[in-house]
Amino acid sequence: LSKSVRNNVSKSVRYFDNPVEDLVMDVVSLKAALAKRKAVVYNYTKLTQQGRYLNEQIDKMKQSNNMAAQQDKYYKLENDLRQCDLKIEENRNHSQLVSSRLERDIERFRVEWHERMRSCLEIYHKSQVKFLQNQANDFSSLLPSLATLDSKRSNLPTGPAEVERLE
Secondary structure (H helix, E strand, O other), X not given: OHHHHHHHHHHHHHHHHHHHHHHHHHHHHHHHHHHHHHHHHHHHHXXXXXXXXXXXXXXXXXXXXXXXXXXXXXXXXXXXXXXXXHHHHHHHHHHHHHHHHHHHHHHHHHHHHHXXXXXXXXXXXXXXXXXXXXXXXXXXXXXXXXXXXXXXXXXXXXXXXXXOOOO
């Protein structure tokens, strides 16, 4: 009995604990990918807002008819806007790349994870059913020998068990 319990524990680790741990690590990696995408999209949004603010500053300067006095400031704003536009384009491309990779990972995860979890649980369930059937067989073969050892102290039934009728 102890050998069968030991074998069942090792099967549980191999067929259930390790696969479930792998599945949990998949969830953790997906969570990390989502956090990375969030950071990338946040950075892209922040740069977009900065570009809008610079455009507003340039528009305000154009509307004021005092361009000659503010030529240096206007030149600096235009230069900052060009640099910001380059960063926005770079971050947009990066954001789209991260988003597309994440969408593929999520789709793969959804399909594969469901199948792997179902398979893992089926294998574990079958091994547990087999283990419990073997345990029942082992104990049923031991009961007659245990009953003959000390029948005075034991209250184990020696005959077939009576079925209780509930009416």
